[in-house]
Amino acid sequence: MTSPATPRGTAASASVPTPGHHVVIVGAGLSGLRTAERLRRLGHTGPLTLVGEEAHAAYDRPPLSKALLIQDEEPAAPPALRAAEKYAELDLDLRLGVRAEALVPGERSVVLGDGSRISYDQLVVATGSRARRVPAWEHHPNVHTLRTFEDCLALRADLRAARHLTVVGAGVLGGEVAAGGRALGLEVTLVEAQAAPLERVLGAELGAGVAQLHRDHGVDVRLGVAVERLGGDHRAERVVLGDGTVVETDVVVVAIGSVAETTWLAGSGVRRADGVLCNQYGATAVPGVHVVGDAAVMLHPGATTPLRLEHWTSAGDTAAVVAHNVLAAPEERKPLTEVPYFWSDQYDVKIQGLGLPSPEDRIDVVAGDVAEHSFLAVCSREGRVRAAFAMSMPAPLARCRKAVADGTALADLLAAAPWTPKKKVSA
Ligand SMILES: Cc1cc2nc3c(=O)[nH]c(=O)nc-3n(C[C@H](O)[C@H](O)[C@H](O)COP(=O)(O)OP(=O)(O)OC[C@H]3O[C@@H](n4cnc5c(N)ncnc54)[C@H](O)[C@@H]3O)c2cc1C
Incomplete structure (x- = not known):
């Protein structure tokens, strides 16, 4: 979807790059789309390329573990973050279904999976994160993670043929899937290695309140115990816990966190540590390379060290800051000032x-x-x-x-x- 850049006449400041300036955003999810939208709103009239590995245009992930999981009708398409007819307004070179494989900072270019290269003046990394998996369980077709629309469809199908669901990990995602299982009338076991769900975030007492929420809705909550192994030849049929108990199951959902999607940056010089390290302006140490969203390890307001947050609102907040800073003169750059916020809907x-x-x-x-x-x-x-x-x-x-x-x-x-x-x- 390429079209000539047209002046929009809304330039935010004199530091907006010349129209020829090419901004490339890798990752066409929430933070990538929001960066593109903000760049245009701030007056960037130059070429703008958005590269995304998934075949879908940017969609909203929160419904995947909530309404879309339990609604009767199978969703035909993921919930779009921007209507298809509205993409034209962004004048994007939108490359979907192709992965960025490497970054070559010396040439200011990105190598794509189809062998092509894209040159950039400014690059925004918006590649998010992927579900953390347990390799030893991967061969069981009824062991799921939940990150993409396709993950949601596969889990929906298995849940509808199941009687018992085991959720491994009682974080926000695990809690939502457990609640979804109960809404579908399944027996649900929720296994958490820590003493309470969300203990690291909420503390022990409030975490215990979350455990009680699940128990009050009929979930069998097992705390302070890890999964030792799964039993079953093809499908996982048993979950063997560290305390020796065995849970018979039809479906297993692994909700043990995520890993930043940064392997494509290996060897590029961009510093990675559970995500892409950047300063308070979203800039990495490699000239012209910025990072937004789930992939960013950034100094958030209230934090003493940079950290990676996987919050829907942080994706938009970091996109707004980086879009501004990509266009701004050094003295006009702005740090991230929004307080981190998350929500989770359970029952x-x-x-x-x-x-x-x-x-x-x-x-x-x-x-x-x-x-x-x-x-x-x-x-x-x-x-x-x-x-x-x-x-x-x-x-x-x-x-x-x-x-x-x-x-x-x-x-x-x-x-x-x-x-x-x-x-x-x-x-
Ligand atoms: C099931 C689910 C439910 C959630 N619910 C909530 C909630 O209730 N509240 C809340 O605050 N947050 C929630 N979140 C978190 C929120 O959705 C994320 O923080 C947000 O999606 C992050 O946006 P992002 O653009 O950084 O990453 P993503 O949305 O993951 O987008 C990154 C995109 O980059 C693509 N990509 C990756 N690598 C490459 C590459 N090499 N080349 C090209 N493209 C690439 C990916 O395929 C993906 O499409 C939820 C997340 C999930 C998965």
Whole structure:
């Protein structure tokens, strides 16, 4: 889909590159598309290429583990992030179904899987992440991971022929799949190696609240135990746990996190460590190479070291920052300022988190009750707000955003808030 660049007359600043400047974005998912959209909105009129390995144009992944998994009708296509007829407005050279295989920074070019090369002036890495797998289980056709639309279709089909589902990993994705299994009427076992679901994020007590949410919906939750092996010749029929118990199963979903999709950058000089290392502007140490979305290891507000987040909103936030910085003069560059945010829908409960807590933080439940799966909790350190979590309390959580961003004194947040502290969970 190539068409000549047309002036849009919306140049944001005098530092917008000359029209001939070619920006290449590798990865046509959420962060890649948002980068392209933002570049055009900021006035980039030069050539813009978007390369994506998947055959589909950018689609939304959150529904894959929620509505699309449980709805009766099989989805005919993934949920598009931008209507097909709206792509023309972006004047993109859109290359779908082809993988970037290598980056040659000395030549400022990207080598594609079809043997062609694309030269760039500025490159944006938006290749996201892939599901972490267990190689020893790969030969079982009923062992699934969930990252792509095709993964969703395959899992849907297996779930509909199953009686029992085992989910390995009780993070947000595992929790959503377990909830989906229950919605389909399956017996569900949720296995988690840590003492509580999301323990590293929410702490032990709030994590226990998540475990209880699943138990209240009939899930057999096994905590503090890992899967030792799967039994069964062709299909996995048994899940053998480290404590010696055996779970008979029809389907296994492995939800043990993801790995940044950066192998194509090997040998390029771009530094990788569970993702692509970049500065607060989204720039790598290799001139002209930037990174956005799930693939980026970046300094987020509230963090002391760069880290990789897999949050839907972070994909858009990093895309906005990098699009600006690709076009800006050095002195006009902007760092990432948006507070990290995630949500997860499990059963009829919305779990949400703002900011970056750490294990030393004090956690106060300031409204509602963890046992009722409806609460707001605030994490603070040395009296300053660092993060907030909620179940089924979206409006109170949203009211904490500024306090999290500013590191407001906890006492001031509580004094100004229309909720009464209920219970201190941990110090
Ligand atoms: C099932 C599921 C449910 C989720 N639910 C939530 C949720 O409820 N809340 C939330 O906050 N977040 C959620 N997320 C996370 C959110 O969807 C991601 O953070 C977001 O998709 C990241 O966007 P991205 O563009 O960085 O990566 P991706 O969406 O993974 O896009 C990267 C694209 O790059 C392509 N690519 C990779 N390598 C190459 C290459 N070498 N050459 C060309 N193309 C390549 C990939 O095929 C992919 O299409 C969910 C994720 C999944 C998988």
